Amino acid sequence: MADPLQSFPGYALRRAASAMMTEFSARLAPLGLRYAETSAMVLIEANPGTTASQLGRMLDIQRANMVPLLNRLETAGLISRQPIDGKSHSLSLTPAGQVRLAEAKTVIDTFEHWLIARVPEEHRPHLKPALDALWLGEG
Amino acid sequence: MADPLQSFPGYALRRAASAMMTEFSARLAPLGLRYAETSAMVLIEANPGTTASQLGRMLDIQRANMVPLLNRLETAGLISRQPIDGKSHSLSLTPAGQVRLAEAKTVIDTFEHWLIARVPEEHRPHLKPALDALWLGEG
DNA sequence: GGTGTTTGTTATATAACATAACAACATTGG
DNA sequence: CCAATGTTGTTATGTTATATAACAAACACC
Numbered sequence: 001m002a003d004p005l006q007s008f009p010g011y012a013l014r015r016a017a018s019a020m021m022t023e024f025s026a027r028l029a030p031l032g033l034r035y036a037e038t039s040a041m042v043l044i045e046a047n048p049g050t051t052a053s054q055l056g057r058m059l060d061i062q063r064a065n066m067v068p069l070l071n072r073l074e075t076a077g078l079i080s081r082q083p084i085d086g087k088s089h090s091l092s093l094t095p096a097g098q099v100r101l102a103e104a105k106t107v108i109d110t111f112e113h114w115l116i117a118r119v120p121e122e123h124r125p126h127l128k129p130a131l132d133a134l135w136l137g138e139g
Numbered sequence: 140m141a142d143p144l145q146s147f148p149g150y151a152l153r154r155a156a157s158a159m160m161t162e163f164s165a166r167l168a169p170l171g172l173r174y175a176e177t178s179a180m181v182l183i184e185a186n187p188g189t190t191a192s193q194l195g196r197m198l199d200i201q202r203a204n205m206v207p208l209l210n211r212l213e214t215a216g217l218i219s220r221q222p223i224d225g226k227s228h229s230l231s232l233t234p235a236g237q238v239r240l241a242e243a244k245t246v247i248d249t250f251e252h253w254l255i256a257r258v259p260e261e262h263r264p265h266l267k268p269a270l271d272a273l274w275l276g277e278g
Numbered sequence: 279g280g281t282g283t284t285t286g287t288t289a290t291a292t293a294a295c296a297t298a299a300c301a302a303c304a305t306t307g308g
Numbered sequence: 309c310c311a312a313t314g315t316t317g318t319t320a321t322g323t324t325a326t327a328t329a330a331c332a333a334a335c336a337c338c
Contacts (some may be wrong), residue, residue: 003197005178008247010254012270013239015199017156019274020149024148036294039144043243046141053316058142060154065295067318087303087316108147115149118276119269126265130152130258135158175325192285208288226285226334265314 010076013134020115027107031100032076036061036069038108041101044091046080051088144197152273159254166246170239175200176212177247180240183230190227216233 005011023034033041036059043055052066061069070091073079078097081089093101119127144150163173172180174196175185182194195205209230212218217236220228259267 001193001197004181004185006271009267009270010163010251011178012267013152013156013159013254017152017271020152022179024149033165034293039150042143046143046187050140051316053239054140058140058144060157060294061294063315063317064297064319070194083142085304087162089317098198108149112147112149115152115273119272123265123269123272126262127269128148128151130262130266130269131148132145133258133262134155134254135151157299173324200325201327202284202286203288203328224335228286 023114024111028104031103031107033100037073038101038104040069040073041070041078041093041097041104042108045093045098045101048092049084049090051084051091053088055091105113130139162253163250166250167228167243170242170246171215172239172243177219177240177243179205179208179212180217180232180236180243181247184232184237184240186228187231190223190230194226194230 021035025061028035039059042056043058044050047054052070053063055061056063056066070079070081074081077094078100079091080094081091084090116124116127160174167174167177178198179194182197183189186193191205191209192202195202196198200208209218209220213220217239218230219233220230223229241271255263255266
């Protein structure tokens with residue numbers, strides 16, 4: 001079966017991302033965490049006291065969609081919200097959240113190493129710079 | 140704001156793919172086509188007479204999810220289904236489908252060139268091989 | 279020729295993401 | 309000071325992509 005799609009870098013990009021996200025989600029599932037939840041927790045740990053809006057901007061998630069995400073994390077006892085000024089809330093990890101995130105971080109590390117190991121050595125150093133140019137590059 | 144996520148290739152992969160798919164979809168929108176519909180049409184043209192199941196296997200789309208996709212294309216008059224053996228249907232592009240796909244192909248070409256142009260020259264030759272290893276690689 | 283598999287399909291559920299509206303609040307420019 | 313403007317968290321709602329389970333009809337093969 002002829003597959004002309006395989007000649008397109010854009011198609012390869014999508015398929016690769018999709019395959020890797022499937023794998024990553026599967027590894028995260030035992031912790032009861034989703035992909036987006038985990039990234040939120042990583043950012044909250046790195047920036048204690050951030051607000052939902054700031055988080056959404058960093059993750060490129062709409063303000064409105066942060067609500068259910070953070071609700072899940074709060075209900076699970078992993079994060080807590082505290083009023084900053086009557087409008088914004090300050091986000092931080094609970095002790096349980098810190099424990100869970102530590103577990104998640106070993107999953108992340110293992111996964112990232114596994115991912116990089118999949119790409120042939122000659123190409124390895126080029127992957128991240130190329131991807132960064134795609135999503136961070138000017139314009 | 141500290142963003143530890145930016146150090147992960149996996150995160151960059153996801154963000155890059157998401158950014159590129161947003162751009163691609165926007166370019167396809169004027170033609171009234173979605174991403175998945177377009178890839179289906181490309182494969183149908185390259186393999187006239189394929190069935191929905193085969194298509195789904197190539198695109199990694201569940202059989203069940205092919206139904207609404209192909210229904211849309213058929214309703215739009217872009218593809219036609221003909222019984223092969225009472226169980227399978229043979230898929231092919233209608234004349235209108237061929238015209239539409241030709242338009243889509245110029246969009247694809249422009250997009251793919253634009254995408255590659257975004258990555259710095261040194262990394263350019265490595266992107267596709269690296270991505271292919273990620274989604275096609277053994278295991 | 280009966281058993282197991284494949285096909286297209288329906289129904290249904292979930293995740294991710296988008297938009298619009300809103301009240302409460304903060305900021306700032308005059 | 310205060311009026312105009314923008315921000316925050318939130319609800320409600322819709323769309324797209326994707327997943328599973330079930331089904332009848334048809335096929336393959338031994």
